[in-house]
Amino acid sequence: MSGRPSLVVIGAGPRGTGLVERIAANAPGLYGHRPLDLHLVDPYPPGAGRIWRHDQSPLLWMNSMAEDVTMFTDDTVPQEGPVRPGPALDAWAADVREGRTEPSGDAAEPGLRAEIETLRGQDFPSRRLQGAYLRWVYEQSVAALPPSVTVHEHRGRALRVTGPSDGRQRVRLEGRAEPLVADLVVLTIGHLDAEPDTEQQRLSAFADRHGLVHLPPDFTADSDLTALRAGEPVIVRGFGLAFIDLMVLLTEGRGGRYENGAYVPSGQEPVLHVGSRRGVPYHSKIGYGWQGERPPLPRFLGPDRTEELLSRAGPLDFRRDIWPHVDKELGYAHYHRLFTAHPERTTADRAAFEEKYATAEPGSDDLRALIAAAVPDPADRLDTEALDHPLDGVRHSSYDALQEATRHYIAADLDRRHDPGHSEDLAVFLGLLSAYGQLIRFGDIGSWWHGFFSYLASGPPGPRLRQLLALSRAGVVRFLGAGTTVEADERHGVFRAGSATVPGERIEARALVEARLPDPSPERTRSTLLRALHADGAAATATGLLAVDPGDGRILDHEGRPHPRRFALGPNTAARTSGAFTRPRTGGPAFRQNDATARAALTFLRGLTGTDG
Template structure:
């Protein structure tokens, strides 16, 4: 009997697992035949988010040279390295290009096709363009994967859930806002993937409140401006007249930081230094667990500071008052208060010091007497950010970015560490391309975009939505439309994906934040007693081993690659053992 593996989700994660199976199979798989069933209603490779059938106005959020689906020798994994082209090498485009998502979808389709072509001849791949509804079966026997509009299940020796980003039912607040909108004839768009949202209900010329200032907002901004016929002439936006007026705010009240616009040169910081495998092992070994704010964040701060000052002292020594060896030794030995005093004495210009709190909350303690004053102040903030992020004199910012990647590689091992870290990482390391922020400035000058401020509050009252912020006390904006510009946060209980909900109802464990709990070693799904399921695996943002959500940059270790490899090797080892083969 041929063995059977079902992979639910044929997007980048499912494709990555398939690539690792192809790389490891010649050494690990000795069976006579294996059928791999890919279950996804969307195209293999690209999946839903990166499908080629979407607006050509939507860009990738990374330079084409910083996107790869292939491993290299920086990835700490047991399987063989199979190098391949980055997006820019494959497409033959400038590496500094922010390519369209359609092109990324084509790249992912090609990666999928290459992985299939490299599988041994006894391994066959079958794509089922349907949704998977549930998985049943005992721990000891074959699993049944039930598909939409198919009366008989797929039989599987093993199942890998690579579900990707999922829709979620609204929480209590969103349900109340939607109900209020329905009663009063308003428009409320809850968290969603912007490319899939129906924006036609947002009327031209009318105010629209937008809560969220990250990447979902950038997509919304593009589709409601250029997507409605507006265009740019240099730094000037020429409206079509069909745009709404966007009133945007968030917890921080500012857009994500710009992508860095210069190339790295010289020595890289020797990372990890203060948050590496040894420190992660020690945290995981604590019998009573650990607290992120108390136990992990101080290590994160110290690591990012080390990356910043290593670059400053070794590349811009004229802006420092100590030698690097002396500073490094004192920095390593000092407590947080001592490090602050050390930095104050050794780095004369405050602009050269790393202040994570100020970076994270730039509007804290600031208030403006009028909305117009704040519009100009926020435009000035964005202009300063753009100037700094495109000026190699401030290359310690790039070093902090590398530090963030290093830290993320360790935090993935710690499991579900809460959403605040992921938001902080995205804000500093995964902001929009510089040209998008320049478009934002042009829209602001044209009056199409208005800034609300930090800690934006939305009230549903008086038959409308009202927005306010302590950044501009006393100013209230009324609108008949509210858009939540952020991605859904699916939990095992609120995910619209029936498979995930059924899995949880069947006894799978969840973290306090509602993520599916998996074994850190190879992604096996854990039950509520902490036992790994021998035949079910899960990878991706719906699990507590989630990564950053971004594509891997070449030569950065790629935690997702390491996870994919571990899962693929466990799958192949299981199927290679006669005792692990199909049991009725």
């Protein structure tokens, strides 16, 4: 062939950086010293990308402790490529602090340097500091590439990919006349903006007619919150991490402060009335580390069970066919830990219990009876249905009564999630990660699982929930309850919110905020790149995700055929994982995907050169 082989990676945030790290690790063995042009396209800085960029409020935190964040593989990742060890975020900060690593870029900025000086493993870093770590990982990964690989950074947006399946691709960039020519293209574009759906359009039109404020789903850090005025009520629909960001920016971000566990308002805060389907915030991040024997996972949803399920005739229904095995896996992790670490709360022989547990049908009466006999206190049993619907059947006569009850719920959750005496919760977290590693093989399994995982395993730091309690006591945050509904009252020109938890009561406000991420479906995305891919034949799943081969990330067409020259990784794909980075020594499904895609790309590119490396 003429010219140098060319690989274009669209998206240079954490996922793109992880792919570059795997290309660097695999290139010596698979590609040798053959020439390669590696193009990285992103409007945001490489490494940090949009979510972790330096240009955002320093008040915004990660929802993971520093010791639980790594971008490097280890021997727990089931990958073919070599492990290249590297520091987790807390170890990197220690290396910078102690002079073993030279900070680069934003890490040398005084505010971040001050954070590095005090950061310890169980601290929750700012997102800006995570961005500095990601930038360092990116630079290290680029430096580890063979000298024959030339990296080209393009600060802009990719608009379209064209080209035949058996020929070179062309990537058109915003503001650039000539397209990039690529032998392979990999999309690692992360979360994207979207146009509002029909309901959001209706609510926005209502707000425009009556001079109200309506903020549709968005990335909170990028939202213009200036229209939310001091002292006025705001209805907030959504109680996940987007709400936590909103809470921070409208309180500390407007000059409020915390003193001795109490919130001291600045007077610039609105009053946030927050509700959701569950009516409670995501569970607190667990505030202690693992000690002792780990549950041997996977046990009931491993590769063999996954293969058996995938081989069944007809389409699989997640809740009917797959979830029972996930539930049994989580239960196994829970009870294994209970028997090994807290045997005084059990009444059966562990070996006998596990033998019967293994043969019982998932979700069966026999399994429930076995657990009830062996674990006498219902509080020590795992009930995922009750966890998912914490306020089912709970009713209060007034919103004032609901406030104290919700504060009690949050305080109890904080106590439990910071008590090693309930370390079975951490075992369930490990079970969730193990299950995720198998579930990506099923493609699009719907949104329920991802929401449940986030609610149970990816909630806010404990300090954030303590701040939420203080804001509630100060009257800055008010809880609406479960099953929150919002209506637009044309006659009176206001939004009204109610819930199943406080029947008959309504809250009025002239502002409504949808605290959640935008819908990623092809008909809603603002990404001209994704829209063009779908128009050119890339298939979408029932929920609008980009269909990909779960093995190596190749984009699929409507007949299920993989495109030989186009790949995609990340949250817009049917093989989405729990995140682009993870805790050390937890298997890292995204790392496994990155490795498989890097190896597939390098193998393909090697075949084009026709020369020895």
